[in-house]
Amino acid sequence: MKLNHISLFISLSIILLTLSSVKSSIIFEENQPLSAEILRVFNIDCYDDNTMVVRIVRKDPSKFHCFEEYLSIRTIYPNGTVKGFDLPSDTLNMQNMQPFNFCIPPKYSKANPLRFYPIKKNFLFITYAEADDITNPFTYNDWGIVIDLDGVIHSKIKLGPSDENGGIQQIVETVNIFPTGHPLETVATMDGGYALIYPNNTGLTGSKTISTTPLTPQFGIYFLLLGYEKGITQGPFVLYQTLTPINVLLLDCDFTYVGVGQTCIIIANSTQSDKTFIKIDFLSSGTVYNITTFQNINVTDYSIQSLRYGGYFTYYLVRNSDKKNFNIYGYILDYYEEGNSWSLLTTDLYKIEGERDHGYSILHINTTIPKIGDVIDPSETKFLIIKYYNKIILSPNRNITILQDDGTSHGIIRQITSISDNNGEFVKYIDDSTIEITVIDSTFNQPNAKYYILIDNGFVKNRNYQEPIISIQNSGWSFITKNTGSVSSKFNLKKKFKEVVNSTDIDGKVQLTTDGTSYFKSIKHDKIKRKEFFDNLRLELAKAIPVSSERITTSGRHQIDTTVSLEQYILSINIKKAKNKGERSVNSIAEDLNTLIKNKLITVIGSGSYSNYLDHEYGYE
Template identity: 25%
Template sequence: MKALSYDLVPTVITITLLTILPIGYTKDITFSYTETSAQDNLTNTQPRVWDIKHYQDNTAVLRISRDNYFIGNTTRCFEQKLMLRVIQTNGSVIPINLDIIEEIQDINYCLVNDKRMIIDWNGYNISKIEFGPSYLLPGTNIWIPNDYLTVNPWIGFLRLSMIRGTNNFIWSQYAYYGDGLFSLLRNDTVENLDLTNIQVSVLPTLNYGYAIIYTNTNRNTADPLSKSGGLYVMFLNYNQTTTSQPFVLYEKSTQNVVFTRLACSIDYSHISYECVLIMEQEDPASINGINNTITSCIKIRFLSTGSRLKLDSIFNLTLTSFNTLPLGGYILISQKTALNSTVNFTVLLYDENSKPWEFLQQPIISNLASSYDILPNNTMLVSQNETTTTWNLLAINLPQLGPFNDSGYGNLHVNSTYPSKGSNDLSLNFNMIHIIYQEPVSLSDGYLTIYQIINRKNVLRQIINSKTCQCNISVTVIKINILSCTFNYPGGKYFIQIDNNFVKTESNEPLLGIQPNIWTFETANKSIGQNRSDTAYGILRLTTKGTQYFLELSDSKRHLFFDDLIKELTVMIPIEEGMLSSNEHYQLDPDDVTKFFISISIKETKDSDNMTTSEIKTNLDQLIKNKAYTGI
């Protein structure tokens, strides 16, 4: 889903990344870009990087804004133009500029939330999503509902919003149906929360659902021994109709606990979830009648079953953000504004056992927006101070701190594959692939999909579900039977995509898959060199539904039907144009009058690099018989 879902302020990018540096400590570099556009009512301020998001394939997306005016002394408003910059993996930049006044009202350019738009890389608005009425609190610029949003780039997104005048919030699943079409799928209400002291984090899960992690307190209880506050998680499956019961991750029985910060992320190294929670409580012991406040910070790791794996105390009580790192370990960041123009980042790195790891550059100087992001290739992007027309990013290469070496599949748990990534000598018509994992796995319920790249288009060759596949699994090795017609093209370029949850770990956690265009390889570019054969004639039978469709066509449209069918089969087999044809004759199947036979012929070829008519017939027969799993 190469679309952008833009939450006007703050930025939320809905996307399914920027290969700046190889993994390991190397010299940091700066990426600079000069803006050439301007707007008449600007205050002539510099373009500023206000947010950074990323795709899983290492493409970075930046929100660029210029200050325009202030409401009072606090609320910042921006130039009335939505400016996004897509930095591709080759370093080129796609500028996206939108200034549609009727679509984006003035107030959306100030630090408040309203509605979202789905736009493509050409800047076209392909979907508008109205979430219903929202309000400003009287006498303030605080927008209600205050909402949270997380994106699952394959299926849609989840929105979490407070309900005005209540102690409830509502979650809403929005589904993606392709071609920019989104719609509300399911929603439900979570009740009886202390919204005056709530911290929330929402995450996509590895089974294409969502996790809602939140704090809740029970103030002014008459029972001093009652549970007065804690951290809880709800898991929602895709298309789930009702709210799940929450799991308790942590509870504090002391009265008057105040939760001040919560940050959560997926731990791809351990295939779990981690949160850092900071809280304050009154110290029972007072000095000179003045109560002291005790601040504490904990890190919690847990599974999608709700089981808590580990709880650690952390002594960095000034942290402003927490991230698990794609290649293992985690990072704590503290930010401090200096002279109202820059932000100092203090960075602490830890390995999987919470052992400190030296960070070579302290502090990192950022721009006033202090925006940063960590890409899947372990590169940290930090916004830098801007000039009049130029914005800058610092790229810092973070070390690999996990238990497994990165084999280049975007998944630490994949050790190797056959065919290997990047190979170019795969035998034609081979019928088995291997995946070797770093640890024991078992089959789950996900898809493995094989594509051939033909004229820059991804052509589906075969799709396999782990529940129904002809697979053999032995501890860490999975062998998967493949149709012999899948890899039948000399010098063909292919890639294999694996969905999350194709396999699962020993603890039954869905395992991360492999993204498109990563596990790439080619068949051997060798002449087939077999004896040629004569032209072959045959018939194909339409399904009942296909026959009914064909009968409803006019004569001219039936001609187009045959023409399109030949073109599509030529790509799906695949063979050169002109080798397949039809005289466009058709007749009823005498054994089933609800279906039509249509004629087809395979032309003789004298080129030794082409498949013989017999091979084409065999491949076509196999594709049709397995049409539920192939491009047919």
């Protein structure tokens, strides 16, 4: 079904509930298709930089509980810009996206087979189901496609069999957690694994109580821990139990943005009128360290979500007297569960833990050096310093990455640092809550350039709880290098970037490791593979510096290093002189290349398919 547009426009109003004290809104006009059905916002999600992604739908009047068969995504950027795409049914049919994906299962009114998840910046992961026989649930398989925000499909992957009977398909095994009740929630844990969380009314079969033994739990929230790439399942563990059976209306789990570990929010009731909110805080190890409950008013349709800057947002729908429209009301809940009632259309959200927010998108970091937005002098920036609010310990094999902003979503990696047995002491403690990261000379080697820092989740742990801490996943911690004219005279950045035209070429050398030598010996008599090796090595080195690939050349020659006990080859790598004013001098490029190779364990030299073969002790000569 293609979307036939006519000149009629309708207004889709979306209130941008930004986590600040300022209310903002946007009016976006949608082309109305031939169908006269009302637009509905069905799902909303967001990236870490507060870019929102919205799926809009229209009801299909010819089918029960189904939408029109197209995928409409709208992206709302923090500056208010809106872009989007519409994939019609003929495009979706090419991915074998069958019509039932646009319907809501009658058993669970909040579910829909077609879902989207913001992943790497500018990409969405779309999941849906395919069935060989739609009447046979055992023929259903889950699939996923990666799609960008322009609607271009990049890849498709089979995820595994769909299962409505409590089976969870994992990479290496199927985990049965029968009996369970709805809903079944999955949450990533801070240690890199996953938790499957589910309710179980052990005392109920329909409306009849099975167990009459005093003090026997009649209801529980349980979870399984799945170790990532370990093939290990632990549990089930108990998160919460009661002596009376209750019905779970909503279960939502996520990282704890302010505290440590994960948090589950549960809305449940034991009668038609009483509703209980249950907040459970637990660690990746399975330890529950806090449970809070409170009662609330009689409303039938709730939803709830953790807020990045503290507290929780719960909202509900109330139908107007005209029976056509809804009012949306909600609560902002702090950690003591004191609600402030507000109208979604008129009242701002606020940051409950706003005093801890210093612009890093997380509430665990107090201060840094450099600060956000600083203009730095590379001659004086030999360390990054991070001070956390709480006492921390460093975790092995988790990275802090320094990138140069090149205008793309991925940047240019300048340095990757972690604590491990073989990369030196680049990360050290200053005190119990502060660390410093050594910066090598080649990292900030571009004047008037923007750099930013990414930190892996779990780079540090909370010392008291031994729980990984959520970290910086966007470019919020950024700063700029000075222009060459304002750099300290004791530093050679002026020299590096002064206009050099008449410098001569440098004929230099790099040395292969023993593994690199063995590989090169196996291909050196194959002219095609030999040329491919030199070409790819040259390109990887140019990208690592970074400099134009035309300035890194090679004669394609090699020689044997006779000064070492084991046979190692030395290769020709040359640097061409600058042709234009403003280009870097050959000496500055040679200095950076030498630094990059000597520190290859923390630079992209160590991750290159060919540059990884270079001997870090030899460097560039």
